[in-house]
Amino acid sequence: MASVSLKNLTKSYGAHAPVLHDISLDIADGEFVVLVGPSGCGKSTLLRVLCGLEDISSGELRIGDDLVNHLPPAERGIAMVFQSYALYPHMTVYRNMAFGLKLQGASADDLDRRVREAARVLHIEHLLDRLPRELSGGQRQRVAIGRAIVRQPRLFLFDEPLSNLDAALRAKTRIELARLHRELAATMVYVTHDQVEAMTLGDKIVVLHEGRVQQCGTPLQLYQQPANRFVATFIGSPTMNLLPVRVIHTSDRGARVQLPSGAQALAAVQADGLQPNQSVELGLRPEHARVLAPGEQPPADGLTLDARISLVEHLGESNLLYLQLDDGQELVVRGDGDAAVRLGETVIVTAPPQALYLFDAHGHAHARLQPGNMRQAHAA
Known part of the structure; x- marks a missing residue:
């Protein structure tokens, strides 16, 4: 795992106004950080910058000791879990989880060991021979998370992974994600618009609004001592x-x-x-x-x-x-x-x-x- 450091990071598209404004943020090794804010606040763009799908207009991004501004996604040591699961429909759960390792040239024994260990951690050992269409939404999401785990990345990125699940399943999967973070001691960055997910999952919450960091702190700090009116009204329900x-x-x-x-x-x-x-x-x-x-x-x-x-x-x-x-x-x-x-x-x-x-x-x-x-x- 690794720490992450952003210094004065800005992202613009052409001559348009910046989407991300001068963002500075430190994420400790093994920390679970949640990026939260309303639609259009820049949280998904920031996640895409972290994984290399978007270029940085200015500023620095470091993962561990490495400056990764211009590194392609494959060389950053990250794994991303998407909102849409993005599973191959014609492959079994086992093959979906193993596909990335196979492309990396992992040996058959190492591939099998890592897939089965990830399946054990996620409690999906009994699903390895099934196709995605034979799984529930929660099971598909766990397969997508397992595909990320087997790569043993330095950094996990989650882009609203629970938004397609119903309320009860979302609450159950949220608990599983918290348990998974404890077991893996992994560095995770998680994007959501749901402040309940942010409060229950994050070691640290970063509240974004119009591309700017409004406040960064523990869930209780944001709840008890909001920095401004926006944070105060966004955190807490009603x-x-x-x-x-x-x-x-x-x-x-x-x-x-x-x-x-x-x-x-x-x-x-x-x-x-x-x-x-x-x-x-x-x-x-x-x-x-x-x-x-x-x-x-x-x-x-x-x-x-x-x-x-x-x-x-x-x-x-x-x-x-x-x-x-x-x-x-x-x-x-x-x-x-x-x-x-x-x-x-x-x-x-x-x-x-x-x-x-x-x-x-x-x-x-x-x-x-x-x-x-x-x-x-x-x-x-």
């Missing part, structure tokens, strides 16, 4: 609630803000650069808000809002409550699936200061204060 607010004053405990309805709240964020009367956006994840029980008192300092239930989505273990605020704004709250809720009912929604985010006019996030910092600031 998406983060955003409400327009005005800064009243700031302190070591954060920023006190006011909603158009007049309601106030303390957001436990670093208030550097915030000024009184400045217009900002307040962020709140649906799972961090809750509906007060009848007679329950709202907590001090946090957000407290009156709202009317306009729609309920029953998910079993939880409900998604779509709420209408007095000022016309909408809010989504994840509630207890066993709670009795009625359309049109008026409820009180609360959230503590630590659950609130603030974004300035440019979409940049103010870092949230950690609970320990909150206690120290409060004591001061």
Whole structure:
């Protein structure tokens, strides 16, 4: 396996504006990195640059210690798993997995050993004599992964490999991919538009938007401390609630803000650069808000809002409550699936200061204060 390093990498097509803008990224040996973003953000183009199917306009790409800018795909030591499986329909599973090794001139014994070992790891030993048309979608995807494994590459590349599978099979195959990464200790780069796949699979997530890296970090870093409004709303499902607010004053405990309805709240964020009367956006994840029980008192300092239930989505273990605020704004709250809720009912929604985010006019996030910092600031 090998590390990967991208330095100031740019990709353009002719005289058109760059598709990838000045991307710098380090991938450690054995790391599972997920490239995630909406359609057209450049994630598949970046993967094609890594494997050599697209030329680099400027910058450097290294795999291990080797500068590979101008190396053809066959000499980069990579293996790619495609969305469409790309299996030869007239070949058995065994022959599909062995075909690349045969072209490389591997001996019959080495070829057989590597194919059967990959089949064992992927639990497809019983499928080796079947043709692709006799396999399910999940089995075909495992064959495509096995074809990559037998090559023993320095780098695995996955281009949305689960998008053709149904939801249940996608979840099962996701678990198998995570197990496979642990067993192989392989360096993997995985492209997806599904932020659930990104959060559950990646050691590191790279969020792309319009060809630029928005943030790079662990799943929890992106979830808890998003760098900007785009990352905050892209990571997490349902998406983060955003409400327009005005800064009243700031302190070591954060920023006190006011909603158009007049309601106030303390957001436990670093208030550097915030000024009184400045217009900002307040962020709140649906799972961090809750509906007060009848007679329950709202907590001090946090957000407290009156709202009317306009729609309920029953998910079993939880409900998604779509709420209408007095000022016309909408809010989504994840509630207890066993709670009795009625359309049109008026409820009180609360959230503590630590659950609130603030974004300035440019979409940049103010870092949230950690609970320990909150206690120290409060004591001061």
